[in-house]
Amino acid sequence: MSADVSIRQQGGLGRITLTRPSALHALNTPMCAAILEAVMRWAADPSIQLIWIDHQEGTRGFCAGGDIRMLAESGAGDASEARNFFRTEYRMNAALEAFPKPILALIDGVTMGGGVGLSVHGSHRVATERTVFAMPETGIGLFPDVGGGWFLPRLGGELGTWLALTGARLKGPDVAAARVATHYMPSELIPALAKQIEAADFSAGAAELLGEILARFAHAVPSGSFEAHRATIDRCFAFARAEDILAALDADASDWARTEAATLRAKSPETVKVALGQLRKGRAAETFEDNMRMEFRIGWRKVQSADFLEGVRAVIIDKDNAPVWKPARLEDVTEADVARYFAPLGADELTFAA
Incomplete structure (x- = not known):
């Protein structure tokens, strides 16, 4: 058990509460291991009717991601700690995606990277006006993992491609409009929602009853602010080559495209280029586990890449926000440079056995 996450049973509820406020509840390996063990145990436990995931009351954020500094420090060495984190986290993601009962995630606050993987694969996801969603990994030389290759291409059109490549942020109701969340409500209603969930008997038809309860509190979701640019997103981000995406944006006359x-x-x-390849392969993947095996291959290598180490230096350590990427231009990244991230790992491949 990790001190950074509270895991307990409350009647028919399996409760997971993130309790690492000093890091905006960012995930570390012990947290992922504890959650994975609980989810696998609860899947076979008939006394558990649903899982409820939230963060410590009165603290900021939902989950700001993973322990990026640890990943970089490990990647600068033999990367064993980073790879163990990915192995544990990705198995957790797969266990959540395969969970046979409802999962309610209250993403009331910053929800990025690992926090997305902890919530987006469940059945019921509630955003509030405080929710900020992003997959900002291309800005530090990492990639939009935790199942990003699976769920981002399935948001519809090229919305997920835009979010993945640019790291664009969605806020409040836009998170539900993009279908990252399934429901939207003001944060002031969460205490009342919690009381009704705690008092409910989910032993017969948990998904239906949870849906009914959420419907009492959820507000109508307006059209997303990104919809004004949706045609441009779907047209410009549809290409298989990143150079063509950039050329299409350059050719567009709008200030937004520029x-x-x-x-x-x-x-x-x-x-x-790696992220674009990840999303295109993830869109074609037959199963979620196939996608996660692909992402593990990328993560295995990406934590030791020069761009990841440089991105962490520039954004997190020195905070000069002036990374020097190598290569510096899309045109100078070869197909072979990208393909090596997707190569099989042999005996080191990700497995999902208990």
Whole structure:
């Protein structure tokens, strides 16, 4: 058990509460291991009707991601600690995605990276006006993992490609409009929602009853602010080559497209190409586990990449926000540079056995 997460049974509820406020509840290996063990145990436990995931009351964030500093420090060495983290976290993601009962995640606050993987694969996801969603990994030379290759291409059109490559943030109701969340409600209603869930008997039809309870509190979701640019997103981000995406944005006459092109140019060129390949392969993947095996291959190598170590230096350690990417341009990243991240790992492949 980890001191950074509270795991307990409350009647028919399996409760998971993140309790690491000093790091905005960012995940570490012991947290992922504890959650994985609980989810696998609860899947076979008839006394558990649903899982409820939230963060410590009165603290900021939902989950800001993973322990990036640890990943970089490990990647600068033999990467064994980083790879163990990915192995544990990705198995946790797969266990949540395969869980045979409802999962309620209250993503009331910052929800990035690992926090997305902890919540988005469940059945019921509630956003509030305080929710900030992003997969910002291309800005530090990492990649949009934790199942990003699976869920991002399935948001519809090329919305997920735009989010993955640019690291764009969605806030409040936009998180539900993009279907990252299934429901939206003001945060002030969460205590009342919690009381009704705690008092409910989910022993007969848990998913239906949870849906009914959420419907009492959920507000109508307005059209997403990104919809004004949806046609441009779907047209410009549909290409198989990152260079063609950038060229399409450059050719567009709108200020929005010019801004997105500038944003894309600031990201790690190698990582942009790897992430694009990840999303295209993830869209074609037959199973979630196949996608996670692919992501583990990428993560195994990415934590030791020059761009990841440089991105962490620039954004997290020195905070000069001036990373020097190598190569510096999309055109200089070869197909072989990208393909090596997807190569099989042999005996080191990710497995999902208990």
